[in-house]
Amino acid sequence: MGRYDVLVIGGGIVGLTAAIASAGQNARVLIVDAGINAGSNANAGSLHVQLQSRFIRLYPDQAPNVEASLPLYLQAVREWERLDALFGSFDLVRKGGLMLAEGEDQLRFLEMKARREEARGLSVEILDRRQLDALAPWLGPQIMGAELCRDEGKLNPLAANVRLRAEARRLGVEFLSDQVVSLHVDGAVVRAKGQGGQVHAAKQAVVAAAWGSGPLLKGWGPPVPSRAEPLHMNITEPGEVRINHLIQHAERSITLKQFGTGQIVIGGGWAAHDRGNASVPSVLAASMLGNVALAARLVPSISRLRVLRTWAGMNTTVDGKTVIGRLPAAPNIIVAVPGDAGYTLGPLVGRAAAEIAAGQPPSFEIANYGPSRFAA
Ligand SMILES: Cc1cc2nc3c(=O)[nH]c(=O)nc-3n(C[C@H](O)[C@H](O)[C@H](O)COP(=O)(O)OP(=O)(O)OC[C@H]3O[C@@H](n4cnc5c(N)ncnc54)[C@H](O)[C@@H]3O)c2cc1C
Numbered sequence: 001m002g003r004y005d006v007l008v009i010g011g012g013i014v015g016l017t018a019a020i021a022s023a024g025q026n027a028r029v030l031i032v033d034a035g036i037n038a039g040s041n042a043n044a045g046s047l048h049v050q051l052q053s054r055f056i057r058l059y060p061d062q063a064p065n066v067e068a069s070l071p072l073y074l075q076a077v078r079e080w081e082r083l084d085a086l087f088g089s090f091d092l093v094r095k096g097g098l099m100l101a102e103g104e105d106q107l108r109f110l111e112m113k114a115r116r117e118e119a120r121g122l123s124v125e126i127l128d129r130r131q132l133d134a135l136a137p138w139l140g141p142q143i144m145g146a147e148l149c150r151d152e153g154k155l156n157p158l159a160a161n162v163r164l165r166a167e168a169r170r171l172g173v174e175f176l177s178d179q180v181v182s183l184h185v186d187g188a189v190v191r192a193k194g195q196g197g198q199v200h201a202a203k204q205a206v207v208a209a210a211w212g213s214g215p216l217l218k219g220w221g222p223p224v225p226s227r228a229e230p231l232h233m234n235i236t237e238p239g240e241v242r243i244n245h246l247i248q249h250a251e252r253s254i255t256l257k258q259f260g261t262g263q264i265v266i267g268g269g270w271a272a273h274d275r276g277n278a279s280v281p282s283v284l285a286a287s288m289l290g291n292v293a294l295a296a297r298l299v300p301s302i303s304r305l306r307v308l309r310t311w312a313g314m315n316t317t318v319d320g321k322t323v324i325g326r327l328p329a330a331p332n333i334i335v336a337v338p339g340d341a342g343y344t345l346g347p348l349v350g351r352a353a354a355e356i357a358a359g360q361p362p363s364f365e366i367a368n369y370g371p372s373r374f375a376a
Contacts, residue, residue, distance in 0.1 A: 004030045006357050007192055007202035009180050009216065010209035012040035013343055014336050016164050017083070017350030018206050018357075023171035024065050025358055030218040031168070032192065032200050034179035037228070037277060040343060042313020044233055044267040045081060045157040046246050046255045048341035049073040049272040050097060050117055050124060053109075054253045054269040055320070055340050062320030066340050066369070069321055073341070074151055075364055076348040083160075083347055087167045090160035092261045097152030097246035098127075098136060100298060101145050106250035109306060110147040123150040138241050138274030140300050152246050156255040157343060176200070180209070180216060185330045206353045208336045210316040211277055214325075221329045222374035226337060229315040230272035230281030234292055238262030240337040246332035247298065264302050266295045316342060324352050324362070325370035335371045 006022045007089075008015040011033030019029045031257040051070070056063045077094065084092040090284065096185040107126070114124045127135070128145045136149075143227050178194035181206065207213050214226035243258040255268035270287035289352075296303035322339040326332075336353035338345035352362035 001220065004028045004202035005204065006030075006354075007032065007190060007200055007205045009192060009205060009207050010212065012038040012210060012340055013161070013164075013346030014350045014353070015206065015208035016040075016168055017347040018183060018208060018336060018353040019173045020171060021351045021354030022357055023168065023173045025354070026356070029173045030200060030202065031173060032176045032180055032194065033177050034209075034212065035177050035249055037211065037280060037314035039313055039315050040157065040161060040346065042233065043343045044255050044257070044265055045155045046257060046341070047077050047094065047153040047155060047342070048097075048344045049077060049122060049151040050099060050147065051113055051349060052248065052341065053099065053250050057251070058269070059317070059320060062340075065320035067116060069339055070117060070122060072275065072348065072364060073212060073344060074121065074338075075152060077151060077343045079348040079351065079363075080155065080344070083164070084155070087163045088160075088368065090163065091156035092153060093155070094151075095154030095244040096148055096150040097248060098132070098137070098146040098148055099222065099248045099250055100143050101250045102142050103144065107145050110145075110250050114147050114354040117149070117359045124148065126149075128303065129134065136243070136245065138243070138301055140144070140298055141275065142376050143298065147250075154246050158260055163272055179212075183216065183220065183330075185332060188332065190330075190332050204332045204357045206336050206355065206357060208350065210337060212343070213313060213335060213337050217327070217335065217371075219331065220327050222372060224323055224334065224335060224371055224374060225318055227317050228274070228277050229317050230274045230312055231267065231315050232270040232272045232286060232287040232291060232310065232312055233265070233267040234307050234310045236266070237308050239264055239302055239305050241299065241301050243299070249294070249298065252294055253296050254291065254298070256299065263308070264295070264305060277314070278297050281314060283310050283312050289366060322369045323348055323371050324349055324356075324357060324366050328344065328372050
């Protein structure tokens with residue numbers, strides 16, 4: 001029998017919160033993490049709830065999966081608020097998100113989207129320019145209106161990650177740097193073989209390895225089609241403007257928000273240069289220029305700010321929907337890969353993984369999110 005109750009493979013937001021929830025119930029937990037390309041260390045800190053236009057445009061086939069998951073995003077943001085109250089501050093602000101329209105067509109698109117989101121329980125409203133001026137007077141003159149989703153928010157992922165790691169350590173979670181190359185089940189023990197041949201054993205394993213999950217689970221049932229997606233980010237020096245909302249666009253890829261420091265974080269899905277999963281993606285000049293130029297068009301006053309840092313990070317996509325549940329072929333292995341906007345969903349998915357490991361009913365109905373759906 002392994003020394004650990006739960007072996008968590010992948011130490012991003014999902015693995016970390018799964019470990020905290022398990023250790024909080026007195027489980028002995030080991031996190032084994034490859035230490036490369038965690039989206040959780042590179043992300044923008046947007047708490048997404050409304051359907052992202054970027055996702056609808058890039059992955060139209062997957063958009064119905066995201067739409068069906070909308071109630072999960074609401075629950076996920078509440079989970080973030082719970083963690084912020086317990087272990088924060090994460091600089092979490094939940095004043096809503098604005099998706100901007102620069103033309104009539106975009107406004108019609110947002111109206112249609114809002115109706116679909118309302119049907120899923122989201123609190124959304126279409127604002128005209130006059131109403132928008134009361135909330136966001138700093139927007140460019142060409143903005144005609146916006147969809148306000150009151151459920152959205154933002155946080156500082158660097159602060160959240162540091163505080164959650166500290167909490168995991170306080171609860172006795174152990175961390176080990178290694179890349180798991182294969183999984184073996186031996187009765188009631190899961191053995192995970194590391195790159196250098198070391199074997200990590202536990203009664204149960206949670207695979208929270210994002211882009212690494214598909215390759216690791218090969219041969220354990222229907223393939224989990226996890227894909228790495230290198231993305232670009234920027235952060236400016238502090239600005240005097242006060243932006244409370246998460247800002248997005250009806251047609252173009254962008255997220256824009258302001259941290260408590262006054263700095264503007266600009267991202268939202270611009271590509272970075274893929275150098276393979278074992279290397280950090282590199283920045284593309286065209287993405288940096290395009291991303292900040294769009295930001296400055298939407299909020300002209302920030303065009304005077306200097307960009308302090310740009311970086312690239314690895315996002316993971318599957319089919320738009322979270323993958324969570326025990327492997328039918330090996331019930332002591334639990335898969336936990338969040339759907340689109342995985343940092344938002346991460347703590348809810350991590351908590352559900354811990355609940356499943358403990359034999360408790362998960363915080364949300366997981367029937368539609370299991371790994372066996374890929375058999376179809
Ligand atoms: C630039 C960028 C901006 C983003 N912005 C947002 C945002 O604003 N809001 C939002 O909700 N989401 C955002 N995302 C998405 C979000 O960051 C990810 O979906 C989320 O962090 C995934 O968390 P995770 O715990 O599943 O995996 P990750 O944080 O990706 O961690 C997975 C870990 O598993 C490890 N691993 C992989 N394979 C193995 C293996 N075989 N053995 C051991 N370890 C392994 C990796 O090294 C990594 O450390 C963004 C992503 C990027 C890249």
